[in-house]
Amino acid sequence: MEPIKVGLIGLGTVGAGLAELFFHQGQRLDRRLGRPIRLVRIADLDTTTDRGVRIPEGVLTGSAEEVLADSGVQILVELAGGLTEAKEFVLSAIDSGKQVVTANKALLALHGAEIFARAEAARIGVFFEGAVAGGIPLIRSFREGLAANRVQSICGILNGTSNYILSRMTDQNEPYAQALAAAQAEGLAEADPSLDVEGMDAAHKLAIMTSMAFGGWIEFNDLPVEGIDKVEDLDIAMAREFGFVIKLLALARRVGTRIDARVHPAMLPQSHVLAAVGGVFNAIHVTADPVGEVLFYGLGAGRRPTASAVAADVLEAARNIILGVGLRVPNLGEPGLEQRRLALGTNSSDELLARYYIRINALDRPGVLSKVSGVLADFEISIQSVSQKGQGEASVPVVIITHQTREASVRRAMERLQALDVLARRPVKYRIEDEV
Amino acid sequence: MEPIKVGLIGLGTVGAGLAELFFHQGQRLDRRLGRPIRLVRIADLDTTTDRGVRIPEGVLTGSAEEVLADSGVQILVELAGGLTEAKEFVLSAIDSGKQVVTANKALLALHGAEIFARAEAARIGVFFEGAVAGGIPLIRSFREGLAANRVQSICGILNGTSNYILSRMTDQNEPYAQALAAAQAEGLAEADPSLDVEGMDAAHKLAIMTSMAFGGWIEFNDLPVEGIDKVEDLDIAMAREFGFVIKLLALARRVGTRIDARVHPAMLPQSHVLAAVGGVFNAIHVTADPVGEVLFYGLGAGRRPTASAVAADVLEAARNIILGVGLRVPNLGEPGLEQRRLALGTNSSDELLARYYIRINALDRPGVLSKVSGVLADFEISIQSVSQKGQGEASVPVVIITHQTREASVRRAMERLQALDVLARRPVKYRIEDEV
Numbered sequence: 109m110e111p112i113k114v115g116l117i118g119l120g121t122v123g124a125g126l127a128e129l130f131f132h133q134g135q136r137l138d139r140r141l142g143r144p145i146r147l148v149r150i151a152d153l154d155t156t157t158d159r160g161v162r163i164p165e166g167v168l169t170g171s172a173e174e175v176l177a178d179s180g181v182q183i184l185v186e187l188a189g190g191l192t193e194a195k196e197f198v199l200s201a202i203d204s205g206k207q208v209v210t211a212n213k214a215l216l217a218l219h220g221a222e223i224f225a226r227a228e229a230a231r232i233g234v235f236f237e238g239a240v241a242g243g244i245p246l247i248r249s250f251r252e253g254l255a256a257n258r259v260q261s262i263c264g265i266l267n268g269t270s271n272y273i274l275s276r277m278t279d280q281n282e283p284y285a286q287a288l289a290a291a292q293a294e295g296l297a298e299a300d301p302s303l304d305v306e307g308m309d310a311a312h313k314l315a316i317m318t319s320m321a322f323g324g325w326i327e328f329n330d331l332p333v334e335g336i337d338k339v340e341d342l343d344i345a346m347a348r349e350f351g352f353v354i355k356l357l358a359l360a361r362r363v364g365t366r367i368d369a370r371v372h373p374a375m376l377p378q379s380h381v382l383a384a385v386g387g388v389f390n391a392i393h394v395t396a397d398p399v400g401e402v403l404f405y406g407l408g409a410g411r412r413p414t415a416s417a418v419a420a421d422v423l424e425a426a427r428n429i430i431l432g433v434g435l436r437v438p439n440l441g442e443p444g445l446e447q448r449r450l451a452l453g454t455n456s457s458d459e460l461l462a463r464y465y466i467r468i469n470a471l472d473r474p475g476v477l478s479k480v481s482g483v484l485a486d487f488e489i490s491i492q493s494v495s496q497k498g499q500g501e502a503s504v505p506v507v508i509i510t511h512q513t514r515e516a517s518v519r520r521a522m523e524r525l526q527a528l529d530v531l532a533r534r535p536v537k538y539r540i541e542d543e544v
Numbered sequence: 545m546e547p548i549k550v551g552l553i554g555l556g557t558v559g560a561g562l563a564e565l566f567f568h569q570g571q572r573l574d575r576r577l578g579r580p581i582r583l584v585r586i587a588d589l590d591t592t593t594d595r596g597v598r599i600p601e602g603v604l605t606g607s608a609e610e611v612l613a614d615s616g617v618q619i620l621v622e623l624a625g626g627l628t629e630a631k632e633f634v635l636s637a638i639d640s641g642k643q644v645v646t647a648n649k650a651l652l653a654l655h656g657a658e659i660f661a662r663a664e665a666a667r668i669g670v671f672f673e674g675a676v677a678g679g680i681p682l683i684r685s686f687r688e689g690l691a692a693n694r695v696q697s698i699c700g701i702l703n704g705t706s707n708y709i710l711s712r713m714t715d716q717n718e719p720y721a722q723a724l725a726a727a728q729a730e731g732l733a734e735a736d737p738s739l740d741v742e743g744m745d746a747a748h749k750l751a752i753m754t755s756m757a758f759g760g761w762i763e764f765n766d767l768p769v770e771g772i773d774k775v776e777d778l779d780i781a782m783a784r785e786f787g788f789v790i791k792l793l794a795l796a797r798r799v800g801t802r803i804d805a806r807v808h809p810a811m812l813p814q815s816h817v818l819a820a821v822g823g824v825f826n827a828i829h830v831t832a833d834p835v836g837e838v839l840f841y842g843l844g845a846g847r848r849p850t851a852s853a854v855a856a857d858v859l860e861a862a863r864n865i866i867l868g869v870g871l872r873v874p875n876l877g878e879p880g881l882e883q884r885r886l887a888l889g890t891n892s893s894d895e896l897l898a899r900y901y902i903r904i905n906a907l908d909r910p911g912v913l914s915k916v917s918g919v920l921a922d923f924e925i926s927i928q929s930v931s932q933k934g935q936g937e938a939s940v941p942v943v944i945i946t947h948q949t950r951e952a953s954v955r956r957a958m959e960r961l962q963a964l965d966v967l968a969r970r971p972v973k974y975r976i977e978d979e980v
Contacts, residue, residue, distance in 0.1 A: 125834065129692055140691045142879035237689070243835035245681075245689025253673070253681025255576045256565055256855030381841075384820065398565065398848035398855075399679035403841035405817075412834035419692030419834075433867050443578035 111144035112426040115175040115206075117197055118187035119152035119168070122211055122238065124159035125415030126185065126422075131162050137423065145426055149175045176200050183425045185418060186210040195219050202232045205434075207425035211238030211418055217312035221325045224439050224446040231434035235421030240313045241266060241390045243413035244406040245420065250320040251441040257396035259321040261361035263541070264392035265385050266313040268408040269297045269304035270336045270356040274344075274373075275386045278353055283341045296388060307335035307356065307371045314358035318369050320440050321360065321394070324450035326369065331452070334372035343467055343536060346507050347375055349495070352465070353383045357541060363454045375465055375540045454515075461512040463492065463540040468525065469503045469533040476530040477506070483524045484510070487517040503532035515539070547580035548862040551611040551642075553633055554623035555588035555604070558647055558674065560595035561851030562621065562858075567598050573859065581862055585611045612636050619861045621854060622646040631655050638668045641870075643861035647674030647854055653748035657761045660875050660882040667870035671857035676749040677702060677826045679849035680842040681856070686756040687877040693832035695757040697797035699977070702749045704824035704844045705733045705740035706772045706792040710780075710809075711822045714789055719777045732824060743771035743792065743807045750794035754805050756876050757796065757830070760886035762805065767888070770808035779903055779972060782933070782943050783811055788901070789819045793977060799890045811901050811976045890951075897948040899928065899976040904961065905939045905969040906932075912966045913942070919960045920946070923953040939968035951975070 114130075116123055130137065130147035138144045150163065151172040172188070175181060176197060184201035186208065188194050194215045201208050208227070210216070216223065216239055227234045237247045241264070265271050269291055276287035288305065291297035303309050311333040319325050336356050347354050352375035360369035376383045381403060385391040390408025395401045407413040428436060440446060454460060466484075470476040477494070484491060490511045497505050510518070518537060525535045550566075552559055566573065566583040574580045586599065587608040608624070611617060612633060620637035622644065624630050630651045637644050644663070646652070652659065652675055663670045673683045677700070701707050705727055712723035724741065727733035739745050747769040755761050772792050783790050788811040796805035812819045817839060821827040826844025831837045843849040864872060876882060890896060906912040913930070920927060926947045933941050946954070954973060961971045 129834065133694075136694065137692060140878055142874070243690075244838055245685040248684060248689050249681040252860060253684050253856050254679075254852065255859050256573060256852050258569075258572065381820070384817070396852075398561065399852035400843040400846075400849050402680055402843075404839070405841070406838035407836040410836075413836050416690065416692050416832075416835035420689050423691050424688060427872055431867070431869050431872060433869065436863055436867060436872070438578070442576055 109143050111146045112141070112182055112429055113146055113148045113180050114183045114185060114422055115149040115178060115181035116147060116185045116187065117151045117172045117175055118189060119150055119159060120187060120189065121411045122414040122418060123150070123152070123187040124161055125411035126187070126418050127159070127161045127163060129415055129419050131164070137419065141423055141426055143430065145422070149178055149181055151175045172197060176204070181206060182429050183207045183209060183422055185422060186212060187418070191215055191218065195223070198223055198234070199226060202227050202230050202234070205230070205232065207232060207428055208234045209418055209421040209425055210234070210236050211414055213239040213309070213312035213316060217315040217328045220316065220319070221446045227439055228435070228446070233425055233428050233435050234439045235425055236316070237421050238414045238417035240316055241392060241404065242406065242408040242410060243416040244390065244404045244408070245417070246392060246404050247320070249404065250317065251437055254394070254396060254399060254402070255441060257399050259394060259396040261359065261395045262317055262321050262392060263357060263359040263382065264314070265355055265382055265390055266358045266392070266408065267304055267310040267356060268388035268390060269301065270310065271385065272296050272388050273305065274336060274339065274354060274356065277339070277341055277344050278348070281341065281345070284337070284339060305335045305337045307333045310356060310358045311371045314360060314369060314371055318360040318367060319445065319450065322362070322367050322450055323442055323445055324448035325446050326367070326450045326452060332370045332372070336373050339373050340536070342505060343538065346467060346505070347465065350465070350507070350509060351378050352376060352540065353378055354538065355382060363460055366451045366453055366455060368454045368460060369452055373538065375538045377542065459514050459516065461514060463512055463542060464510045464518050465538040465540055466508040466510065466535060468506050468531050468535040470506050471530050471532050472502065472504055473530060479528055479530055480525065483521055483528070484508070486524070487521040489513045489517055489521055545579050547582045548577070548618055548865055549582055549584045549616050550619045550621060550858055551585040551614060551617035552583060552621045552623065553587045553608045553611055554625060555586055555595060556623060556625065557847045558850040558854060559588070559623040560597055561847035562623070562854050563595070563597045563599060565851055565855050567600070573855065577859055577862055579866065581858070585614055585617055587611045608633060612640070617642060618865050619643045619645060619858055621858065622648060623854070627651055627654065631659070634659055634670070635662060638663050638666050638670070641666070641668065643668060643864055644670045645854055645857040645861055646670070646672050647850055649675040649745070649748040649752060653751040653764045656752065656755070657882045663875055664871065664882070669861055669864050669871050670875045671861055672752070673857050674850045674853035676752055677828060677840070678842065678844040678846060679852040680826065680840045680844070681853070682828060682840050683756070685840070686753065687873060690830070690832060690835060690838070691877060693835050695830060695832040697795065697831045698753055698757050698828060699793060699795040699818065700750070700828035701791055701818055701821050701826055702794045702828070702844065703740055703746040703792060704826060705737065706746065707821065708732050708824050709741065710772055710775065710790055710792065713775070713777055713780050714784070717777065717781070720773070720775060741771045741773045743769045746792060746794045747807045750796060750805060750807055754796040754803060755881065755886070758798070758803050758886055759878055759881055760884035761882050762803070762886045762888060768806045768808070772809050775809050776972070778941060779974065782903060782941070783901065786901070786943070786945060787814050788812060788976065789814055790974065791818060799896055802887045802889055802891060804890045804896060805888055809974065811974045813978065895950050895952065897950060899948055899978060900946045900954050901974040901976055902944040902946065902971060904942050904967050904971040906942050907966050907968050908938065908940055909966060915964055915966055916961065919957055919964070920944070922960070923957040925949045925953055925957055
């Protein structure tokens with residue numbers, strides 16, 4: 109039987125994992141497919157480094173164009189990363205009728221509407237399980253497994269690097285810089301860690317999932333994003349005393365006619381199902397009707413877990429080819445989804461209420477608490493508890509847990525607090541996610 | 545556009561949930577499919593009871609044959625339950641070229657090899673997401689999302705009723721009979737609860753998952769099955785003191801060339817990810833290469849969660865029809881899987897080691913512990929700890945935690961202990977699952 113032919117652009121971490129599957133465990137793929145499938149062309153700018161994979165002679169080239177121009181290649185796997193070139197690779201593959209597999213979350217979050225519109229018009233499958241949550245079969249679950257549902261909320265831990273750093277800060281009482289250095293030493297964070305720790309990686313993934321879950325494309329730049337790079341060990345320790353942990357959450361939920369989507373560090377009760385997700389693991393909690401709730405958990409990144417997802421996509425693309433079906437399911441799960449826009453944010457009238465953790469560093473003077481609580485009262489923020497650590501020092505941390513209140517009120521109160529002359533440092537706030 | 549036509553046999557709990565989706569939220573299904581899809585025929589012996597669903601005139605009939613004989617019906621949904629008739633319905637639908645959706649785990653566990661062989665020969669899709677773990681998209685994950693993996697182990701909590709009862713016994717210190725009565729009062733257990741509490745329901749689901757995960761059919765009757773009906777509150781309380789919880793586990797793992805598959809109550813460390821799965825929830829933990837580990841969690845039964853799974857299957861079956869594809873993916877994930885048999889059990893040479901919890905009720909006489917530990921020593925079972933509760937009563941519970949040992953040794957030691965004249969009751973053992 110004529111084998112299905114696959115071309116790969118990008119022999120980095122995940123690319124090498126995919127090549128390893130093909131060249132060391134290829135029989136497994138053939139057996140599942142019921143037909144031979146071969147990785148026949150690989151392009152990477154670096155054609156000399158040993159990736160620990162036995163790549164047959166003549167497969168590796170320095171030219172992506174060679175792979176794209178090869179009319180024998182039926183499935184293009186884009187693992188090059190980046191934006192401009194990757195987009196060209198993907199669009200070129202679609203235009204030449206190749207099925208496409210990619211794990212490029214930034215590309216899809218920023219240019220997905222254009223790419224998916226082109227693919228739907230050409231009736232081409234574009235698969236991207238590896239773009240979100242590594243090996244966890246999450247994208248197919250949104251696309252098909254949960255297809256009959258109306259999603260109410262998704263809430264996830266989607267960046268393994270950030271979660272590893274926060275876990276170390278929590279479990280080993282390390283300050284941020286030390287935990288980051290440890291992550292870098294273990295190869296879990298890049299030399300320039302900004303994409304991870306500033307929340308953009310989680311935001312890319314959330315953008316893709318939110319679009320699929322709520323049935324319309326979201327404008328990536330409208331997504332509020334805050335990373336973990338300003339999380340202080342002081343707040344992690346204080347959170348613990350109140351029974352909370354700090355996690356970088358990526359969440360989206362229906363509020364009236366809008367979708368409140370955001371990435372930021374938040375406090376979770378220690379008993380929350382996501383609070384126990386430690387280290388480099390990812391997890392996504394979904395509430396929807398009629399399924400109720402579902403949680404997915406697993407390794408969210410890395411050579412082998414992500415290769416698992418990419419290989420599953422390659423097999424599904426191969427089935428399209430075998431059956432002569434260009435596009436079986438709309439790539440985002442619903443026809444025309446990429447043409448619609450989701451309205452983000454909340455309407456003030458139906459804004460979600462939440463409790464907040466507010467930490468101030470007060471100068472040790474009489475009347476500070478009265479001034480602070482006066483500001484909160486001005487914005488109708490009622491206080492559930494106040495706790496002060498230490499005494500007699502130049503500046504004392506005071507933690508205030510509020511009752512349920514509006515985010516806008518807290519934001520304005522924080523601005524007013526910053527202007528007070530009795531605080532030694534900028535005040536800090538965390539939203540407490542009691543019900544995600 | 546001509547609608548896709550669906551017929552349903554069985555308007556019980558899940559059937560009513562599916563009918564509700566079609567008749568109350570049908571637009572959602574049309575929108576996902578990109579084409580109208582209609583539930584046109586429903587058969588149930590009871591045509592009068594109000595299920596809270598607005599069923600259009602002329603749809604409901606008392607005759608399953610009428611639905612099967614309707615050549616306009618393109619997808620048959622079998623939710624009748626039972627074995628003999630259900631099997632006839634499914635085979636008849638396959639023979640007449642209808643796509644099939646079922647949630648009948650007993651049918652598939654016992655007659656799956658025959659049904660799937662018939663379906664593969666006829667190139668017909670048989671979908672069964674609703675048969676295992678309710679709304680959790682687990683079957684599709686084994687079929688496609690994890691297709692590139694070699695599975696090492698699966699371990700799950702698959703029976704919500706049993707888990708609810710054990711959770712009550714653990715959290716509220718209720719004895720078994722009381723917790724069972726509570727489950728019955730809440731509609732979570734049948735008047736005759738044997739299918740759930742004797743472990744058969746979990747075993748049906750495990751059989752299906754094991755076949756898919758390990759690439760060969762298993763003979764259901766070879767599966768060792770033990771339920772929760774003999775779990776005593778005494779052992780739940782003692783387990784807690786040692787840092788364990790008792791859960792009904794359904795697990796299967798590779799041991800050499802065989803698959804060690806089993807359903808029984810076991811002890812898990814309280815920190816284990818499955819230990820936190822409470823109430824009616826289900827969860828399945830998978831270890832596999834290259835994905836590493838993945839966990840799925842959600843509501844494992846009930847009208848709406850299971851209807852979510854069945855509706856997803858109906859939509860996938862409808863896509864087969866629209867594209868003129870009878871069978872896109874082998875129904876069990878791999879071509880010819882149902883023709884192969886998995887060898888169950890363990891070879892003695894590579895039997896898995898585990899720690900055990902052994903509880904004896906010793907008559908309060910000198911020398912009892914020496915006799916008991918002598919028996920254990922005879923079988924080379926070494927003791928990690930011994931703990932005795934109370935003193936001076938006629939019979940005192942003594943708990944022994946062993947070091948890693950062979951199951952066969954423990955089984956033989958238990959037989960010898962039962963023959964001792966110093967025990968007031970039959971001794972009890974639990975396997976401690978440290979590494980699942």
